[in-house]
Amino acid sequence: MPHRPDRKLLVGWILPELSQPGTTILWVGCQPYTRPYLDAIERPGAKCWTLEIDPSARRWGHPRRHIVGDLQMVGTLYLPCQFDVALVNGVFGYGLNTQSGQNKAIEGLARVLKPGGLLMLGWNTHRTSDPLGLSAIERFYIRSQRPGFEQRITFPESTHVYDFFGLHDQT
Numbered sequence: 001m002p003h004r005p006d007r008k009l010l011v012g013w014i015l016p017e018l019s020q021p022g023t024t025i026l027w028v029g030c031q032p033y034t035r036p037y038l039d040a041i042e043r044p045g046a047k048c049w050t051l052e053i054d055p056s057a058r059r060w061g062h063p064r065r066h067i068v069g070d071l072q073m074v075g076t077l078y079l080p081c082q083f084d085v086a087l088v089n090g091v092f093g094y095g096l097n098t099q100s101g102q103n104k105a106i107e108g109l110a111r112v113l114k115p116g117g118l119l120m121l122g123w124n125t126h127r128t129s130d131p132l133g134l135s136a137i138e139r140f141y142i143r144s145q146r147p148g149f150e151q152r153i154t155f156p157e158s159t160h161v162y163d164f165f166g167l168h169d170q171t
Helices: 005-018 032-042 055-060 071-077 099-112 135-139
Strands: 024-028 047-052 066-068 083-089 113-124 160-167
Touching: 005 032, 005 083, 005 113, 005 160, 024 032, 024 071, 032 047, 032 055, 047 055, 047 071, 055 066, 071 099, 083 099, 099 113, 099 135
Parallel strands: 024 047, 024 083, 047 066, 083 113
Antiparallel strands: 113 160
16 A cells, blocks of 8 residues: 555655644544554644544554544534544545535534645545535635645546645634
């Protein structure tokens, strides 16, 4: 997994760029290969929480800030405006497969992100529909306003895509 171009970009650029001191980050989806990401996020001074639906994957989540739960319920599992960044990679199409479920997750993420917060969706074109077609994505800027994160990132040798959305200021 770590040799894939999308994972190299995630570990080599995305995580370091977003993991600034004082940043609060929600990582969704815990597997053995994602455990080192927590250290990569927290070493520079960011604070990470993890969410995973599978109770047996708890050991791959944050040792103190982990919730076993469904991403569709994220809006009730965390406080409103708790996070600066939400990183959702490999969940849509790999468990959260319906548009209604994905819309519910996006609505919940909009609730737990701070105004201006960043949502990263990592998804695969062969596993799920384009999230731009989800009605709930209207809560976000279609492209993040954050420098460096304004456009979709694709990989010619794979179906993986990174999309970055900025939460509208609700005030």
